[in-house]
Amino acid sequence: MKKRPARTNRMPKNHWERKNYKWIYLFLLPTVIIFLMFYMVPIIQVFVTSFTRWDGFNSPAFSGLTNYINLFTSGSFLISLKNLFLWALIAMFLHVGFGTVIAFVLYQRKRGWKVTRAVFMIPNVISAAAWAMIYRFFFNNNYGILNSVIRKINPDFDVQWFYQSPWAFWAVTLTWLFYAVIVTLLVFGDLMNIPQELNEAAIIDGASGWQLIRYIQLPLCRSAIATGVICSITSRITMYEQISLTTSGGPGNDTMSLPILLVNAVTDYRYGYANAIGVVMFVIGLVMMGIINKAFRMNETDY
Amino acid sequence: MLTFKKGLSRGIIYFLEIFVIVISIFPLLWVLISAFKTNGEILGNPLGLPSSISFDTFVHLFENYNFPQYFVNSLLAAGVSTAASLLFYAMGGYVLAKYKFPGRTLLFTLFTVTLLVPAHSKTQPIFTLIMQLGLFDNIWGVTLVYLSTGMAMSIFVLRAGFMAIPKSLDEAAIVDGAGFIRIFWSINLPLAKSALTTAGILMFLNNWNEYYYASLLTMSDSQRTLPIALSYFTSEFSYNYTQLFAALVIVVLPGIILYIFAQEQVQVSMASTGIKG
Structure with a gap:
């Protein structure tokens, strides 16, 4: 930005701004109302009533930590925490890893990279509910394509992917595992921002292709990868359709997740308990974000 | 050796591109094709193509x-x-x-x-x-x-x-x-x-x-x-x-x-x- 000499119209401009304060605040009004209605008030309500016993009809009665104690002694809650932990690890390493690898593949600009990028997007533009449904059909034992293919090799094969015990967890995992296009776009964006001179300088210094990736390009898309990790773990915390429309948490509690428990509590009119789950989701999200920011040194710039 | 390495990395790149395209499109294509099959065809031959193309099912859904x-x-x-x-x-x-x-x-x-x-x-x-x-x-x-x-x-x-x-x-x-x-x-x-x-x-x-x-x-x-x-x-x-x-x-x-x-x-x-x- 060019530095300009001190503006001569500074006074009148300020005056103009002050004259328009009513417009400025009027323009902000809709956003502020939405913020208060759908964020501020609900969040306060969630936090406060998570310490109460509340059925939605009678007024909430303070009950201390009872809801939280009940949560942490409930089997289904502990299983959903374990599932979340496992899914977060899978998301962080396999899902983000896959997305990053594909970003590097695209960056090589070999034939077909544009088509690949365009097509990879498609699962993300259709509704997660429809995608969950497609996978329910895909894994179906009778007419699903997966088992039909397996039966070509082993005619006696018979597995109900979404309804049998160790498989359900992995079947749910497969509905999102490879669809990492957001990570790919983020990392690809960072790769495109690397100054060409930097790559050329490294090649002149005798760096091989792998060294170029390992020591120059990968470190430079650190913050995109971190953002990808945050996005993918956040969507694991709020994963609902992929479970509700396939296994609804079963078999047993094998694929239970926090949003499913929360919805069950709301429909049972156990509002205090539901909001305690909400608080747990909120806190897990914040803690995770803090850890990842630290781990990837997100606040430092590279260039 | 160098050309072999180059060929290998090129092979991996193409493999991954094809993998991405298949996982993104194949389930959808399968759904689309199955929408034109009869119940019997879907159950009997999940991988096959429909025997005839008709939009009756879609019309039926919109009408009924x-x-x-x-x-x-x-x-x-x-x-x-x-x-x-x-x-x-x-x-x-x-x-x-x-x-x-x-x-x-x-x-x-x-x-x-x-x-x-x-x-x-x-x-x-x-x-x-x-x-x-x-x-x-x-x-x-x-x-x-x-x-x-x-x-x-x-x-x-x-x-x-x-x-x-x-x-x-x-x-x-x-x-x-x-x-x-x-x-x-x-x-x-x-x-x-x-x-x-x-x-x-x-x-x-x-x-x-x-x-x-x-x-x-x-x-x-x-x-x-x-x-x-x-x-x-x-x-x-x-x-x-x-x-x-x-x-x-x-x-x-x-x-x-x-x-x-x-x-x-x-x-x-x-x-x-x-x-x-």
Whole structure:
């Protein structure tokens, strides 16, 4: 930005701004109302009533930590925490890893990279509910394509992917595992921002292709990868359709997740308990974000 | 040796490209093809092609079930909420980008920090709010909730868009005697087109595909959006596979068509979901 000499119209401009304060605040009004209605008030309500016993009809009665104690002694809650932990690890390493690898593949600009990028997007533009449904059909034992293919090799094969015990967890995992296009776009964006001179300088210094990736390009898309990790773990915390429309948490509690428990509590009119789950989701999200920011040194710039 | 290595890495690249294309398209193609098969063909030969192409199933769905209604509901909920919130957040993003006033930083921080709140954690308060407003089991209740969903991202994208418009344009307009509204509507808004498209596409896709709140806030058949209708449909008619697949095609197609016509913008929009608050 060019530095300009001190503006001569500074006074009148300020005056103009002050004259328009009513417009400025009027323009902000809709956003502020939405913020208060759908964020501020609900969040306060969630936090406060998570310490109460509340059925939605009678007024909430303070009950201390009872809801939280009940949560942490409930089997289904502990299983959903374990599932979340496992899914977060899978998301962080396999899902983000896959997305990053594909970003590097695209960056090589070999034939077909544009088509690949365009097509990879498609699962993300259709509704997660429809995608969950497609996978329910895909894994179906009778007419699903997966088992039909397996039966070509082993005619006696018979597995109900979404309804049998160790498989359900992995079947749910497969509905999102490879669809990492957001990570790919983020990392690809960072790769495109690397100054060409930097790559050329490294090649002149005798760096091989792998060294170029390992020591120059990968470190430079650190913050995109971190953002990808945050996005993918956040969507694991709020994963609902992929479970509700396939296994609804079963078999047993094998694929239970926090949003499913929360919805069950709301429909049972156990509002205090539901909001305690909400608080747990909120806190897990914040803690995770803090850890990842630290781990990837997100606040430092590279260039 | 060098050429072998080169060939190997090229092979891996092509393998991964093909893998991505297959996992992204194959399930959809399978659904599309199955929608034209008979029940017997779907069960007997899941991999085969349909013996004849007929659109009877689709016509049947539109004539005998409420699919036109679901479609209109989805369009209303997603379209109205996107148009309204785009205007609201453009107004907010505009003054946050271009004017100095007390509370500016605080408001911007508050608006964007909402990105950190998992949408599902606010379920009960929003459920109760919509009940109290008398909008439960009403498509307008769902629309109202959708107004709020894209807030952080839209404010972020739109503010950046307005900041990129040179201030000298505003100053010239002031000298010419233009008022506050005119400077916003006729000068800044048209120039922020790309930010508006980015935010608009993202909000529309999200709201069109939304399932969680729509399933919680509606009950009766006439208020369902397409994704909700689909989930009821699959549980009620779980033995007519052709119809199930055809219903899936109807639900999935609009998003894909939108994407085909606005590929670049959709990709930009999707990448901006990763913007940090």
